[in-house]
Amino acid sequence: MREHGPVSQPAPSGGDPGRPDGRPKEACGVFGIYAPGLPVAHLTFDGLYALQHRGQESAGMAVSDGDMITVVKDMGLVTNVFEDRTLAPLKGHLAIGHTRYSTTGSSTWRNAQPVYRGSGESGFALGHNGNLTNTWELAEEAGMLPGVVASDSDLVAEFISAAFLPAGQERSDGRDLEEALTQVLPALEGAFSFVLMDASHLIGVRDPNGFRPLCLGKAETGWVLASETTALDVIGAHFVREVEPGEMIVIDATGWRSVRPFPAERVNPTLCIFELVYFARPDSRLYGKEVHGARRRMGELLAQQAPVVADMVMGVPDSGVPAAEGYARQSGIPYGQGLVKNRYIGRTFIAPSQEMRTQGVRRKLNPLRDNITGKRLVVVDDSVVRGTTTKAMVRMLREAGAREVHLRVALPPIKWPCFYGIDIGTRAELLAANMSMSEINDLLGVDSVAYLNLDNLVRAIDAPGAGFCSACLTGEYPTEVPARFTRDVLDGGSTQPNPDDAKLFTDTGV
Numbered sequence: 001m002r003e004h005g006p007v008s009q010p011a012p013s014g015g016d017p018g019r020p021d022g023r024p025k026e027a028c029g030v031f032g033i034y035a036p037g038l039p040v041a042h043l044t045f046d047g048l049y050a051l052q053h054r055g056q057e058s059a060g061m062a063v064s065d066g067d068m069i070t071v072v073k074d075m076g077l078v079t080n081v082f083e084d085r086t087l088a089p090l091k092g093h094l095a096i097g098h099t100r101y102s103t104t105g106s107s108t109w110r111n112a113q114p115v116y117r118g119s120g121e122s123g124f125a126l127g128h129n130g131n132l133t134n135t136w137e138l139a140e141e142a143g144m145l146p147g148v149v150a151s152d153s154d155l156v157a158e159f160i161s162a163a164f165l166p167a168g169q170e171r172s173d174g175r176d177l178e179e180a181l182t183q184v185l186p187a188l189e190g191a192f193s194f195v196l197m198d199a200s201h202l203i204g205v206r207d208p209n210g211f212r213p214l215c216l217g218k219a220e221t222g223w224v225l226a227s228e229t230t231a232l233d234v235i236g237a238h239f240v241r242e243v244e245p246g247e248m249i250v251i252d253a254t255g256w257r258s259v260r261p262f263p264a265e266r267v268n269p270t271l272c273i274f275e276l277v278y279f280a281r282p283d284s285r286l287y288g289k290e291v292h293g294a295r296r297r298m299g300e301l302l303a304q305q306a307p308v309v310a311d312m313v314m315g316v317p318d319s320g321v322p323a324a325e326g327y328a329r330q331s332g333i334p335y336g337q338g339l340v341k342n343r344y345i346g347r348t349f350i351a352p353s354q355e356m357r358t359q360g361v362r363r364k365l366n367p368l369r370d371n372i373t374g375k376r377l378v379v380v381d382d383s384v385v386r387g388t389t390t391k392a393m394v395r396m397l398r399e400a401g402a403r404e405v406h407l408r409v410a411l412p413p414i415k416w417p418c419f420y421g422i423d424i425g426t427r428a429e430l431l432a433a434n435m436s437m438s439e440i441n442d443l444l445g446v447d448s449v450a451y452l453n454l455d456n457l458v459r460a461i462d463a464p465g466a467g468f469c470s471a472c473l474t475g476e477y478p479t480e481v482p483a484r485f486t487r488d489v490l491d492g493g494s495t496q497p498n499p500d501d502a503k504l505f506t507d508t509g510v
């Protein structure tokens with residue numbers, strides 16, 4: 001095994017680099033491919049590039065030629081980490097890839113993924129999307145000392161490694177990684193979509209709730225796993241089906257097999273509803289529905305639920321635009337562009353103070369004055385979390401001459417923290433958890449404000465029988481969350497990472 005990358009890189013300091021614009025942040029994209037004869041490293045690069053929106057802190061891949069696994073990972077965007085020179089030597093038939101946004105463990109090279117462990121003949125590599133909720137308990141039960149592991153993903157890798165059969169006693173069918181996983185997985189709680197590989201197997205796992213998406217695709221000579229269907233599209237693979245909650249897909253030279261490592265009673269599909277509202281790309285498909293269509297219907301139902309007399313409907317770029325189109329279509333009010341987004345702004349700035357976050361909005365968005373001046377605007381956004389961004393944007397629109405600003409949000413108010421890997425902040429930070437509707441109206445400086453209700457949100461998604469997690473909207477968590485976790489965050493403490501976890505992990509730079 002070879003690992004490439006700087007030995008370490010300092011964690012960002014001074015504030016919350018994860019939420020510079022006050023919007024919720026995802027927690028990683030995963031990709032895997034088993035395709036003899038195809039340039040798997042280049043295809044993994046393309047797949048990760050299509051998943052870049054899910055995490056921009058670090059990127060990495062592990063490639064196997066059947067004998068040796070090579071891991072390359074570094075801080076930065078996929079295009080910063082990989083170029084032709086880096087990809088050319090990565091020969092093989094099997095690869096996994098990862099783009100990271102950290103919610104547990106710090107933003108350092110050590111936490112970039114895939115995680116590698118040298119167990120068995122050639123070791124294995126792991127990429128993780130999600131957040132375990134019982135990390136501390138697991139570490140405690142295992143008698144692990146603080147600092148032994150760097151993140152919940154690292155802890156899982158440690159457990160899998162420990163579950164491998166001793167050297168010399170390996171299975172004759174080579175299914176050692178699969179066997180180790182069937183022992184370890186039932187103990188894990190929370191959100192996890194994993195891609196794993198040893199030298200000759202690719203494995204995908206989705207937790208029994210299926211909080212994070214994972215799909216299976218068919219490539220020309222093999223099989224692909226990806227967080228979103230768009231990653232299949234870009235490499236010319238065909239969608240086969242979603243990996244089901246509680247399912248493990250094992251891919252090798254014989255094709256793919258489905259394994260069920262969790263007890264049936266634990267399987268309770270609750271896909272994160274934020275995937276459809278905000279995280280997933282509009283051209284991805286979830287529960288068989290294209291995300292863009294669901295977002296447009298959210299806008300249509302919002303127009304029915306909260307109509308207003310106005311001259312123009314505009315969306316907050318980019319993710320508020322489909323709902324704005326829907327609102328305009330349903331209401332008959334013309335759709336127009338009111339804000340231009342700087343497409344080149346990434347996660348390059350850190351906003352340690354409220355004032356700087358406000359300034360960050362100006363860097364990102366600029367009003368189209370001729371379209372706005374003198375108009376009564378319906379401004380459609382996909383979510384309001386802390387309100388900082390929205391308040392600055394409303395002020396910007398008024399300064400540009402808007403006569404009225406009516407805010408319509410294509411999501412119910414966010415009132416509860418997330419324990420499953422989405423960085424939306426603590427109760428204390430969440431606007432709707434602490435203010436009445438009229439207080440929110442006044443704080444944001446709008447003429448009116450309305451949020452889509454949960455019934456309409458589910459109607460808009462239009463996936464009958466599909467289960468969703470909406471805990472951050474309702475406070476009803478689909479799994480038992482350890483009291484230690486809830487105590488810290490519900491009282492207004494720090495959600496991400498959990499303070500106890502911070503003591504557990506080696507690098508605690510966040």
Ligand code: SF4
Pocket residue numbers: 211272273274275417418419420421422469470471472473
């Ligand atoms: S709590 Fe909210 S953000 Fe977290 S998984 Fe559930 S729906 Fe998604």
